[in-house]
Amino acid sequence: xxxxxxKLEIFRGLIKFKSNTQKIWGVLLLLTIVTAVEVALGIxxxxxxxxxxxxxxxxxxxxxxxxxxxxxxxxxxxxNLIFIVLTIIKAYYITWDFMHMRDExxxxxxxxxxxxxFLICYLVFILLQEGGYIESVYTNGYVKxxx
Amino acid sequence: xxSTVVSTGTEGKTWGGGNQPLKASYGKMMMWFxxxxxxxxxxxxxxxxGFSRFKFIDYWPIADEVFTHVPFLHGQELPMIYVAFxxxxxxxxxxxxxxxxxxxxxxxxxxxxWYMFFTIxxxxxxxxxxxxxxxxxxxxxxxAVQTKGGNILQFGEYKNVDGEDVFKRVAVEEFAVAAHTExxxxxxxxxxWFVDESALPAYSVxxxxxxxxxxxxxxxxxxxxxxxxxxxxxxxxxxxxxxxxNGKRYVKGANLEVNEYGTPLFADFFxxxxxxxxxxxxxxxxxxxxxxxxxxIGTYERRKNYEMVEKVGLYWHFVDLVxxxxxxxxxxx
Numbered sequence: 001x002x003x004x005x006x007k008l009e010i011f012r013g014l015i016k017f018k019s020n021t022q023k024i025w026g027v028l029l030l031l032t033i034v035t036a037v038e039v040a041l042g043i044x045x046x047x048x049x050x051x052x053x054x055x056x057x058x059x060x061x062x063x064x065x066x067x068x069x070x071x072x073x074x075x076x077x078x079x080n081l082i083f084i085v086l087t088i089i090k091a092y093y094i095t096w097d098f099m100h101m102r103d104e105x106x107x108x109x110x111x112x113x114x115x116x117x118f119l120i121c122y123l124v125f126i127l128l129q130e131g132g133y134i135e136s137v138y139t140n141g142y143v144k145x146x147x
Numbered sequence: 148x149x150s151t152v153v154s155t156g157t158e159g160k161t162w163g164g165g166n167q168p169l170k171a172s173y174g175k176m177m178m179w180f181x182x183x184x185x186x187x188x189x190x191x192x193x194x195x196x197g198f199s200r201f202k203f204i205d206y207w208p209i210a211d212e213v214f215t216h217v218p219f220l221h222g223q224e225l226p227m228i229y230v231a232f233x234x235x236x237x238x239x240x241x242x243x244x245x246x247x248x249x250x251x252x253x254x255x256x257x258x259x260x261w262y263m264f265f266t267i268x269x270x271x272x273x274x275x276x277x278x279x280x281x282x283x284x285x286x287x288x289x290x291a292v293q294t295k296g297g298n299i300l301q302f303g304e305y306k307n308v309d310g311e312d313v314f315k316r317v318a319v320e321e322f323a324v325a326a327h328t329e330x331x332x333x334x335x336x337x338x339x340w341f342v343d344e345s346a347l348p349a350y351s352v353x354x355x356x357x358x359x360x361x362x363x364x365x366x367x368x369x370x371x372x373x374x375x376x377x378x379x380x381x382x383x384x385x386x387x388x389x390x391x392x393n394g395k396r397y398v399k400g401a402n403l404e405v406n407e408y409g410t411p412l413f414a415d416f417f418x419x420x421x422x423x424x425x426x427x428x429x430x431x432x433x434x435x436x437x438x439x440x441x442x443x444i445g446t447y448e449r450r451k452n453y454e455m456v457e458k459v460g461l462y463w464h465f466v467d468l469v470x471x472x473x474x475x476x477x478x479x480x
Binding site: 020021024025028031032035036038039042043050080083084086087090091094095097098099100104105107108111112115116119120123124127128130131132134135138139144 | 182203461
């Protein structure tokens with residue numbers, strides 16, 4: 001594997017490392033910073049981030065569509081949204097640099113990533129939607145939780 | 148006899164065979180496919196966790212109040228610290244793994260040995276920490292009362308911390324006194340031989356009610372999350388009434404059936420998901436050890452490539468990747 005070439009730039013070429021080893025330490029630094037930010041936010045839970053950043057649109061089909069498009073901002077606490085985004089960033093760098101996805105062919109990359117991302121999004125959407133529906137039945141449907 | 152076709156006319160073309168569009172070896176590609184399917188298994192678990200959590204969105208335990216312990220620091224509430232340490236250990240062992248793969252590419256046997264050694268140590272520290280985390284969770288800390296509907300009532304009092312009234316949990320042991328009871332544990336040697344009974348709870352609800360009556364500062368906290376994102380604390384009268392009317396049994400710690408921190412589903416998913424992940428880490432450590440010895444005896448040196456280290460490395464990074472998600476959805480969100 002002597003001819004094994006590594007792509008050494010991250011952030012779309014903003015940072016270019018001199019060697020693969022250096023890149024590994026750079027990515028470690030990045031992952032550590034992201035984790036530290038997550039932990040700090042998780043401990044202090046800033047008051048501003050504890051509610052969704054947008055309020056739902058009201059009235060009409062347009063409002064419904066906008067609610068769906070901006071659902072991440074309307075129905076998720078900003079803090080949780082930040083956590084999820086940071087997690088995906090971490091997942092990206094683990095896959096791309098530690099698992100060398102960056103060096104694989106485009107076809108292999110898409111084969112793996114698109115399949116997983118599509119199926120996971122599908123599954124998560126269905127289950128969370130259903131969970132929310134059941135919650136609404138519990139809350140509004142005269143189901144007693146203590147008897 | 149030229150009836151068998153030996154020449155298909157496609158030689159050198161795309162369908163002529165011998166083509167490697169993905170430029171990856173069989174083993175590496177199969178590892179990737181395994182990882183995709185395993186990722187789907189884990190996302191199935193996490194999505195099911197999300198489903199149950201959405202179902203009980205206003206009653207779900209707050210992870211910060213559940214995982215507050217750090218080894219050797221007894222009695223201090225330090226949410227997130229230990230699990231952050233565990234995350235860091237796993238990321239660190241991922242780094243040593245990728246360094247081992249890199250050293251393998253350059254055919255530096257000794258470096259591969261050392262980096263794999265550190266990876267294995269990291270994995271062992273992680274699994275050990277998880278075992279400790281489980282033990283602490285199972286043991287529980289304050290105890291609570293489960294109601295007839297399966298909900299949890301916890302106890303605490305308002306304490307003045309820096310000029311602000313903060314609700315602090317109080318352990319049931321601190322205010323309840325176990326009354327003498329004639330009821331003994333039923334064992335199969337002194338009763339029905341085919342029926343067993345688990346150990347009786349340390350307190351009856353009656354004992355706890357008397358304890359609560361005699362301690363006017365202690366209040367009951369329910370599972371319901373209020374608008375401030377905190378668990379609802381009942382008034383003194385409501386506390387007594389709630390415990391009297393709905394209290395069914397004393398629970399301490401968590402297992403698959405009861406959970407002093409809230410809904411048992413939380414404990415079930417915690418055991419199942421972190422358990423399944425821990426099992427992956429464990430098997431990763433075992434595979435790493437096998438490869439480690441293979442490196443030492445020079446198998447890959449003779450094979451003239453260290454791709455096996457790369458393949459097990461892929462698996463190891465995947466375990467780290469899963470943890471990143473478990474960490475977010477169990478401890479942060």
